[in-house]
């Protein structure tokens with residue numbers, strides 16, 4: 001461990017001891033959690049939650065019949081508050097690195113920073129504190145392990161783009177002479193297996209069990225574990241028809257493994273990474289399928305926490321992405337049934353149009369609605385001109401217009417995000433707070449161990 005890391009750990013731990021004494025005094029009647037599961041829906045705005053509620057229940061809605069009740073989702077059931085997400089500059093709109101650092105350490109920083117403050121000093125993450133306290137630790141994401149959110153829990157780097165350096169740091173930076181995480185599942189072989197260094201080999205040499213296929217996860221019976229299931233991020237849920245709920249597939253066996261013969265408890269970060277990626281593309285069908293995987297993962301996590309009785313679950317988002325709106329184009333309606341019928345992400349739709357001899361039929365088969373003759377002509381023209389980027393934007397517009405889905409940007413937004421919590425101390429997350437408060441509260445529970 002570098003001296004600066006050690007110093008940060010010690011100084012932060014002194015500060016947190018003071019903070020935790022206060023917390024314990026406030027909470028003396030309520031037990032503290034043994035395990036902490038922190039779930040982050042990357043790019044998941046409040047509108048994503050509303051849209052998902054209608055999407056999940058669209059077959060049960062009786063539009064126009066009066067007294068319509070849309071059943072709650074798992075997110076609604078445990079909703080307790082909201083969090084602001086602004087970064088430590090004058091932009092008010094955060095990127096995933098700055099917000100993940102805030103969620104991981106309780107400190108705000110500049111956009112792009114991985115576990116560093118504005119002066120580029122290391123900020124100790126909750127995961128690092130947990131390891132320091134002898135807890136088992138893990139991250140699960142559908143992005144690569146080196147991507148902004150998991151990276152902010154596992155490493156320190158001045159830029160989120162230095163993913164090779166981040167992969168190196170995940171192996172090289174230690175706490176108590178050990179790698180910081182006992183379990184890492186996600187994508188990222190491109191960054192772990194390189195010409196200059198094979199980190200998978202190095203992880204195996206220090207005793208890590210390595211998995212490269214999601215189907216192997218049932219064989220996962222011993223920690224530590226590294227699972228890398230794609231060169232970068234995993235394929236989109238909507239394009240993974242054999243196993244769309246891959247976050248759930250990673251999470252279920254991970255929970256049993258982390259909980260096995262573990263008196264000290266565990267800290268696990270689970271990221272629904274690609275809600276953000278689909279929303280950057282303004283691809284509503286892609287985003288809703290990611291929300292489905294995230295919702296099912298939350299259900300499994302809550303089920304585990306209910307059975308365990310000593311697990312605190314906190315779920316939030318790092319920011320909203322896309323400026324999603326439920327309704328668009330001055331029309332007072334939103335049609336989730338249209339979205340249900342779309343069978344592929346925009347990227348895959350473009351590929352199938354380029355490969356197709358009958359565009360009208362290919363489109364109808366993949367989306368469930370017909371193109372107008374005007375739309376069909378414009379698609380044919382863009383295909384003939386080999387303009388895949390323009391075609392991508394055009395077909396997203398067709399689906400968004402057809403379902404009355406609105407987007408204001410292909411970037412992030414500064415809206416407050418949801419806070420969802422269950423388990424011991426979950427009442428401390430009620431109300432409006434800043435994203436750094438979530439980390440500070442979680443850290444206070446770890447510091448009392």
Ligand SMILES: [Zn+2]
Nearest residue numbers: 043096276321
């Ligand atoms: Zn993003």
